Amino acid sequence: MGGLKLERRVEDALAAAGEVTQHARGLEQAPPQRERTAGSVAAACDSLRSLAAYGRTINPDFSVPLPSSGTPAEQLSLEARFRTSGRGHDRPQRFLRNFSEARAHSQEEERGVLDALRRIRPHIYGPGVALSKPPYAEGREAPPGSAERLSAGVAGWFGADVLGTALSARFARSPPVVTSESFRFFSFLAYLEGTPMYAGAMYHTGTNHLSINVDTFMDEDMTEGDKRNVLAHEMFHYASWLGGGSNIRYRDAQGGPVFTEAMWLNEGMTELHAQQLVRSHGQRTSRVAYANETTVAFYLQQLAGTDIVRAAYLSGDFTEVRRRVDEVLGGGTFEALLATGGGAGALLFLRERAEQKMPARLAAWDNDALIRLAGAAAEAAGMGRQPPGREAGAVESVR
Amino acid sequence: MEDEAKASGLEAETQKKVSDSLSKIEAALAYWDAAKKKPRRLVRRIAYLKMSHELLSGWEKESLKGSRDFSSVLTRLGKFADICERLERARARLEAG
Numbered sequence: 001m002g003g004l005k006l007e008r009r010v011e012d013a014l015a016a017a018g019e020v021t022q023h024a025r026g027l028e029q030a031p032p033q034r035e036r037t038a039g040s041v042a043a044a045c046d047s048l049r050s051l052a053a054y055g056r057t058i059n060p061d062f063s064v065p066l067p068s069s070g071t072p073a074e075q076l077s078l079e080a081r082f083r084t085s086g087r088g089h090d091r092p093q094r095f096l097r098n099f100s101e102a103r104a105h106s107q108e109e110e111r112g113v114l115d116a117l118r119r120i121r122p123h124i125y126g127p128g129v130a131l132s133k134p135p136y137a138e139g140r141e142a143p144p145g146s147a148e149r150l151s152a153g154v155a156g157w158f159g160a161d162v163l164g165t166a167l168s169a170r171f172a173r174s175p176p177v178v179t180s181e182s183f184r185f186f187s188f189l190a191y192l193e194g195t196p197m198y199a200g201a202m203y204h205t206g207t208n209h210l211s212i213n214v215d216t217f218m219d220e221d222m223t224e225g226d227k228r229n230v231l232a233h234e235m236f237h238y239a240s241w242l243g244g245g246s247n248i249r250y251r252d253a254q255g256g257p258v259f260t261e262a263m264w265l266n267e268g269m270t271e272l273h274a275q276q277l278v279r280s281h282g283q284r285t286s287r288v289a290y291a292n293e294t295t296v297a298f299y300l301q302q303l304a305g306t307d308i309v310r311a312a313y314l315s316g317d318f319t320e321v322r323r324r325v326d327e328v329l330g331g332g333t334f335e336a337l338l339a340t341g342g343g344a345g346a347l348l349f350l351r352e353r354a355e356q357k358m359p360a361r362l363a364a365w366d367n368d369a370l371i372r373l374a375g376a377a378a379e380a381a382g383m384g385r386q387p388p389g390r391e392a393g394a395v396e397s398v399r
Numbered sequence: 400m401e402d403e404a405k406a407s408g409l410e411a412e413t414q415k416k417v418s419d420s421l422s423k424i425e426a427a428l429a430y431w432d433a434a435k436k437k438p439r440r441l442v443r444r445i446a447y448l449k450m451s452h453e454l455l456s457g458w459e460k461e462s463l464k465g466s467r468d469f470s471s472v473l474t475r476l477g478k479f480a481d482i483c484e485r486l487e488r489a490r491a492r493l494e495a496g
Contacts, residue, residue, distance in 0.1 A: 055483020076477035
C-alpha cells in the first residue's frame with residue numbers, strides 16, 4: 001500500500017511538473033499582453049504619421065496651384081467652383097414656352113413683390129392696391145413696333161457667329177420670350193431692388209423671360225435701333241447666364257481662382273455687345289446705356305481682342321483678358337480696375353493708364369462712333385446737366 | 400474630365416490608406432480595452448488614437464456614401480487634408496509631452 005501511494009505521488013508530481021513546463025513553454029512563445037498592446041499602438045501611430053504626411057501632398061496632380069488663403073477645404077472648394085462655373089447652364093431653370101406662360105410668370109413675380117411691400121409698408125400697399133395691368137393680355141394684341149413683335153427678329157441674330165456653336169444651340173433650344181409690362185410693374189420691382197425707377201427692361205435670371213417697360217420702349221424718342229438694342233441687351237444677359245457669364249472670375253498672376261462681384265463690368269460688356277450687334281445689322285442707336293461701363297468694356301476689347309473679350313463675357317472667365325491687359329498696361333491693372341467699383345472712376349483709371357502707355361491708340365478709340373455717343377452721355381451726366389430729350393442717362397436695364 | 404478622373408483616383412487611394420490606418424487603430428484599441436493592466440505611458444497615445452479614429456471613420460463614411468461629382472470629391476479631399484493637419488498638430492503636442 002505504501003508503494004502505491006508513493007508511486008501515485010511521484011506520478012502526480014511529474015504531471016504537475018509537466019504542466020509547469022508546458023505553461024513555461026507557452027509563456028516563452030507568447031509575448032506579454034502589454035508588449036502586444038504597446039506594439040499595436042506604435043504601429044497605429046506610425047500609420048497615422050504616414051497618413052498625415054500623405055495628406056500634406058493631397059493635391060499633387062492638379063495643373064494649377066490652389067489659392068494661397070483659406071483652409072485646404074476652402075481652397076479646393078473655390079477651385080472646384082471656378083472650374084464648374086464655366087459649364088454654364090444647358091437650359092433655363094424655369095423655361096417659359098410662350099407669351100401666356102411668361103405673362104403668368106410676370107404676375108407671379110409682381111404678386112410676390114406686392115406681398116413683400118404689404119408686409120413692410122402696409123399703410124401704403126394696403127389690400128386696395130392691385131397688381132399692374134399688363135399692356136397686352138395676349139401676345140397677338142401687341143402692335144407693330146412692340147417688343148413682342150420685334151423680339152423674334154433680334155433673337156435670330158444670336159447665331160453661332162455671335163455666341164459660338166454650343167451656346168447658340170442652347171439659346172435656340174430655349175429661345176427668349178418677351179412680355180411688355182407697365183411702368184408700375186417696374187416701379188414695384190425698383191422699390192425693393194433699389195434699381196432706377198426708369199428701368200427700361202429686365203432679364204428674369206434663371207429663366208428665358210425678358211420683361212420690357214412698355215412706356216419707355218414705345219416712347220416716340222426711341223428709334224428702331226434703340227428698341228432692338230434694348231432687346232439685344234436683355235438677350236445678351238440671358239445668353240451670358242446660359243454660358244456661365246454670371247460668375248465673373250479670373251485666375252490671378254499666381255494662377256489662383258478669384259471671384260468678383262463686378263456686375264458693373266457685366267453691364268458694360270452687355271451694352272457694348274448689344275450696341276455692336278445692332279450696328280452690325282445696319283441699325284443706328286441714339287443712346288448708350290451704362291455709358292462709363294460700356295466705354296471701359298470697349299477699351300478692354302481693344303486691349304485684349306474682340307474674340308477674347310466676347311468669350312470672357314459669355315463664360316465669365318476673364319483670365320486671358322486680365323493677362324493681356326496687364327501685359328500692356330502693367331501688372332495689377334486689371335485687378336485695380338475691378339477695385340474701382342465701376343462708373344466714372346473705372347473709366348478715369350483706365351484712361352490714365354492708357355494715356356501713359358499709348359496716347360495715340362486712346363485717341364483713336366475715343367474717335368469710335370459708339371464711344372463718341374457714350375462719351376456725350378457720360379459727360380453730360382457728370383456735369384449734372386439734363387440733356388435735351390433723353391440722350392443722357394439713356395434707358396437703363398435691370399437684370 | 401481628366402482632372403475629374405484624377406480627383407476620383409486620388410479619393411480612392413485616400414480611402415484605402417484611411418482604411419489601413421483605421422484597421423491598425425482598431426487593433427490597438429482592442430488590445431487596450433482587453434488589457435487588465437493599462438500602462439500609464441500609453442494613456443495619452445490611446446486618447447490620440449481614439450480622436451484619430453473618430454475623425455477618420457467619419458471622413459470614410461462621408462467619402463463612401465457621398466456624391467461623386469467633381470466639386471464634392473474636391474471638397475472631401477480638402478476635408479481630409481484638414482484632418483491630417485489636425486492629426487499632425489495633435490501628434491506634435493503628444494511628442495512635446
